[in-house]
Amino acid sequence: DADVTQTPRNRITKTGKRIMLECSQTKGHDRMYWYRQDPGLGLRLIYYSFDVKDINKGEISDGYSVSRQAQAKFSLSLESAIPNQTALYFCATSVGADRYTDTQYFGPGTRLTVL
Amino acid sequence: QKEVEQDPGPLSVPEGAIVSLNCTYSNSAFQYFMWYRQYSRKGPELLMYTYSSGNKEDGRFTAQVDKSSKYISLFIRDSQPSDSATYLCAMSAGGFQKLVFGTGTRLLVSP
Numbered sequence: 001d002a003d004v005t006q007t008p009r010n011r012i013t014k015t016g017k018r019i020m021l022e023c024s025q026t027k028g029h030d031r032m033y034w035y036r037q038d039p040g041l042g043l044r045l046i047y048y049s050f051d052v053k054d055i056n057k058g059e060i061s062d063g064y065s066v067s068r069q070a071q072a073k074f075s076l077s078l079e080s081a082i083p084n085q086t087a088l089y090f091c092a093t094s095v096g097a098d099r100y101t102d103t104q105y106f107g108p109g110t111r112l113t114v115l
Numbered sequence: 116q117k118e119v120e121q122d123p124g125p126l127s128v129p130e131g132a133i134v135s136l137n138c139t140y141s142n143s144a145f146q147y148f149m150w151y152r153q154y155s156r157k158g159p160e161l162l163m164y165t166y167s168s169g170n171k172e173d174g175r176f177t178a179q180v181d182k183s184s185k186y187i188s189l190f191i192r193d194s195q196p197s198d199s200a201t202y203l204c205a206m207s208a209g210g211f212q213k214l215v216f217g218t219g220t221r222l223l224v225s226p
Contacts, residue, residue: 004158040123042203042218043159058213090158104214106158 003027004107006091012113013081021076021110023091030096032074033104034058034066036087043090049074050096081114088112118142121204121217130226134191138204138217141185145206145215148180150189153201153219162202163189194224 004025013019023032034046035058045058047066055068063085067075078085088111092104121138128134136150146167151159163178165171165187171178177190187206191198204217 040218042119042121043205043214043216045213092158103161103164106160108158109156 004091004093004105006089006107006110008110009108010111012115014115015082017081019078019081019112021089021091021112023074023076023107025072025091025093025105025107027093027095027105028071029093029105030071031094031102032068033092033094034064034074034076035090035092036060036085037090037109038087046076046089078112078114081112083114086112086114116141118215119204119206119217122220123218125221125223127223127225128194130194130196130224132194132224134194134198134222134224136189136191136202136204136220136222138187138206139185140187140206140215142206142208142215143182143185144208146209147207148178148187149205149207149214150176150178151203151205151216153203155200159203191222194222196224196226198222199224 007022033048035043037043049055049068065077090109091107094102094104119140149164150162152162153159165178168180168182175192179188201219201221203219205214
């Protein structure tokens with residue numbers, strides 16, 4: 001069974017719709033992250049959370065919001081989707097015990113298309 | 116200019132070849148250097164991690180960091196078709212885990 005799961009795996013939506021991407025982990029990690037991946041731009045950090053009460057903006061948070069419902073769950077919302085939010089979205093987790101060698105484990109990704 | 120530059124490829128090699136994948140960077144504060152492998156339709160997985168300058172070897176993989184030139188490399192010996200994937204470099208100045216990723220190099224190893 002996968003340690004980091006993302007739902008849905010694929011989603012097509014229309015401009016202006018609200019959409020939520022969900023991430024769950026069974027690794028027991030404190031830290032969770034949301035990235036988006038675009039061709040030619042690589043992975044960019046949207047939001048990250050070091051624990052349930054600690055949520056921080058990343059490099060490209062505009063147009064996104066997050067919710068850390070529990071240690072194991074971290075959701076990403078697009079309040080009003082627009083076409084340039086079409087991308088591959090990844091959730092990642094890390095243990096947080098050692099800040100310098102804090103390996104991030106990625107989920108399988110959600111492919112989002114906004115028409 | 117991007118903080119981390121990586122040739123997107125694709126890089127095509129025959130099975131058994133030695134592969135060299137590279138990244139350059141501009142931020143001299145980077146101290147932690149990682150290589151991730153990403154198969155099609157999968158999330159990235161950590162391959163190698165190095166701190167500061169020097170080499171690190173793990174099986175067929177060798178990671179090399181030259182901080183004076185702001186240049187990192189990943190060498191794959193005896194490449195296999197199963198090595199076909201996109202390889203992402205990532206780096207961090209430490210402190211907290213904000214990684215800066217390269218765009219990835221797509222590697223194709225033909226039998």
